[in-house]
Amino acid sequence: NQPLPIALVGEAILKQQADEVRDFDEKLSHLASQMVASMVEAKGVGIAAPQVHSPLALFIMASRPNERYPDAPLMDPVVVVNPQLLSASAELVSGEEGCLSVPGQRFSIWRHQTIVVRYQDLAGQWQQTELTGFIARIFQHEFDHLQGITLLERSQ
Numbered sequence: 308n309q310p311l312p313i314a315l316v317g318e319a320i321l322k323q324q325a326d327e328v329r330d331f332d333e334k335l336s337h338l339a340s341q342m343v344a345s346m347v348e349a350k351g352v353g354i355a356a357p358q359v360h361s362p363l364a365l366f367i368m369a370s371r372p373n374e375r376y377p378d379a380p381l382m383d384p385v386v387v388v389n390p391q392l393l394s395a396s397a398e399l400v401s402g403e404e405g406c407l408s409v410p411g412q413r414f415s416i417w418r419h420q421t422i423v424v425r426y427q428d429l430a431g432q433w434q435q436t437e438l439t440g441f442i443a444r445i446f447q448h449e450f451d452h453l454q455g456i457t458l459l460e461r462s463q
């Protein structure tokens with residue numbers, strides 16, 4: 308799973324609405340593993356398929372403490388397919404975000420503190436869970452990418 312080139316803000320792929328994933332096959336699993344390799348190489352804690360030039364509704368969340376995010380909570384990497392945002396707290400929280408498509412910059416972004424989400428895993432099984440804090444932040448950031456939105460459109 309060779310790392311893939313990461314699209315930079317301004318490229319059309321980052322402005323598109325991602326397509327629903329329909330085939331839960333080995334190609335999908337291979338793309339997910341290439342995304343993980345690309346994210347790890349870039350020291351990221353998340354990455355969305357459009358960022359590796361694939362307009363699919365698919366992203367990785369993999370919060371872990373590293374030099375870019377020393378306070379990030381540790382979680383097992385999660386592959387999120389065809390995500391839906393079911394509900395979001397009225398409470399918003401401002402926090403620092405980076406984006407692998409906007410290298411070397413940080414932005415203060417408002418996000419919902421808590422969200423309830425539904426998505427499919429690589430086997431196509433539906434999962435539903437509540438996320439909060441930094442992991443909810445990563446989900447919202449990646450979910451934006453699938454709608455063609457980057458943090459530049461969100462920065463206060």
Ligand SMILES: O=C(NO)N[C@@H](Cc1ccccc1)C(=O)O
Nearest residue numbers: 351352353404405406407445448
């Ligand atoms: O660009 C991406 N993902 O799209 N990667 C971001 C993910 C992220 C999201 C929210 C807060 C911090 C970090 C990164 O810096 O690893």
Ligand SMILES: [Zn+2]
Nearest residue numbers: 405406407408
């Ligand atoms: Zn991003």
